[in-house]
Amino acid sequence: MPVDDDQLQSTKLEALGRLAGGVAHDFNNLLTVIEGYARMLRDEPDLSQAEAVEYVDEIIRAANRASDLTRQLLAFSRRQSAQPRSLDLNELVRHTSGMLRRVIGEDIQLETDLSAEASQIFADPSQIDQVLMNLVVNARDAMPNGGQIRITTAFHDPVVELRVSDRGSGIPPEVMARMFEPFFTTKESGQGTGLGLSLVHAIVTQAGGKVEVETALGQGTTFKIRFPLHWGEAADTDAAATERDLPRGRETILVVEDEEPLRSLIRRLLERGGYRVLEAADGDEAIALARAGKQSIDLLLTDVMLPHRNGRDVAQAVAAAYPNVRVLFMSGYGENTPPGAARLEKPFGPLKLATAVRELLDQR
Numbered sequence: 071m072p073v074d075d076d077q078l079q080s081t082k083l084e085a086l087g088r089l090a091g092g093v094a095h096d097f098n099n100l101l102t103v104i105e106g107y108a109r110m111l112r113d114e115p116d117l118s119q120a121e122a123v124e125y126v127d128e129i130i131r132a133a134n135r136a137s138d139l140t141r142q143l144l145a146f147s148r149r150q151s152a153q154p155r156s157l158d159l160n161e162l163v164r165h166t167s168g169m170l171r172r173v174i175g176e177d178i179q180l181e182t183d184l185s186a187e188a189s190q191i192f193a194d195p196s197q198i199d200q201v202l203m204n205l206v207v208n209a210r211d212a213m214p215n216g217g218q219i220r221i222t223t224a225f226h227d228p229v230v231e232l233r234v235s236d237r238g239s240g241i242p243p244e245v246m247a248r249m250f251e252p253f254f255t256t257k258e259s260g261q262g263t264g265l266g267l268s269l270v271h272a273i274v275t276q277a278g279g280k281v282e283v284e285t286a287l288g289q290g291t292t293f294k295i296r297f298p299l300h301w302g303e304a305a306d307t308d309a310a311a312t313e314r315d316l317p318r319g320r321e322t323i324l325v326v327e328d329e330e331p332l333r334s335l336i337r338r339l340l341e342r343g344g345y346r347v348l349e350a351a352d353g354d355e356a357i358a359l360a361r362a363g364k365q366s367i368d369l370l371l372t373d374v375m376l377p378h379r380n381g382r383d384v385a386q387a388v389a390a391a392y393p394n395v396r397v398l399f400m401s402g403y404g405e406n407t408p409p410g411a412a413r414l415e416k417p418f419g420p421l422k423l424a425t426a427v428r429e430l431l432d433q434r
């Protein structure tokens with residue numbers, strides 16, 4: 071269903087505004103957890119090994135949660151085509167429900183009931199987040215005096231089903247007939263754009279799914295979304311990989327990143343993988359290092375956005391000095407890398423970094 075792009079952007083902006091408050095709140099909690107455990111790790115004199123591991127696990131969990139949050143924010147803010155992948159619908163619902171609870175407010179309870187059976191689908195996770203967000207906000211709006219929303223998943227081979235139910239007003243036939251049209255809304259002007267369900271329809275259709283609606287006036291509504299089950303391996307996660315499993319190498323890598331703590335982390339991770347690491351804090355430093363030509367450089371790992379010069383300029387200059395150099399761009403947004411260039415999306419963990427570096431070096 072065609073949706074006007076500017077209108078889409080303004081809906082996204084509204085949603086973004088609604089989310090920003092909740093995200094800031096969540097982020098502060100996560101940062102408190104991270105800093106608290108990190109300080110205890112540094113300062114507690116007789117910490118047992120087991121306790122240290124537990125603290126570090128808490129830090130990792132908080133960091134993962136923080137990267138989920140940025141993923142959700144970016145989903146709303148960036149203009150980017152869908153990036154479908156194999157994803158676990160249950161896991162996505164679990165991750166998103168905290169955010170949904172904040173958006174719907176305290177008068178409404180959100181219950182989830184997730185099937186233990188297969189729930190792998192093929193879709194862009196940030197788009198499925200948007201589907202859930204739209205359906206849940208509609209459900210809330212249908213229950214002005216509060217109530218309960220249920221999200222359930224079920225598996226009827228080969229269909230993975232997602233349901234969002236409310237005990238609200240129900241939908242009259244004349245609204246049912248038009249509600250998937252872009253800009254169709256029964257809400258007062260300024261309250262709704264009428265794009266929610268048209269977006270839901272477009273996204274679900276793109277993922278090979280179908281939307282069905284059951285409703286009874288005065289009793290409530292259930293939106294049923296049926297996705298085809300996706301057979302295929304689950305996405306790699308850093309959680310499962312231990313350091314010993316990581317691909318290694320002995321090549322020389324020039325790391326260009328202006329954020330010092332991140333640069334140090336990358337250097338440490340790469341050095342543990344056996345690589346030799348040269349560091350530069352900005353483009354000028356990197357280019358000077360390359361032009362000096364003192365040591366060979368096999369791979370340039372550079373941030374896209376750097377002070378003074380961008381990653382592209384750095385890549386060009388380094389490639390002029392080392393024609394065989396491979397280039398891997400690190401990016402948090404995605405739109406600024408040259409077409410066809412290798413890219414490592416932030417945030418990344420040790421496995422993603424080690425794999426991307428090894429793959430690129432092995433292409434030579």
Ligand SMILES: Nc1ncnc2c1ncn2[C@@H]1O[C@H](COP(=O)(O)OP(=O)(O)OP(=O)(O)O)[C@@H](O)[C@H]1O
Nearest residue numbers: 208209212249255256257262263264265266267291
């Ligand atoms: N769960 C529901 N219960 C009752 N009516 C609903 C429900 N979901 C959607 N509707 C009806 O369908 C209309 C269209 O929904 P849609 O999500 O496309 O737009 P909107 O909610 O009005 O605006 P926006 O999503 O941009 O805030 C709504 O205005 C409402 O009348």
Ligand SMILES: [Mg+2]
Nearest residue numbers: 204208266267
């Ligand atoms: Mg809506």
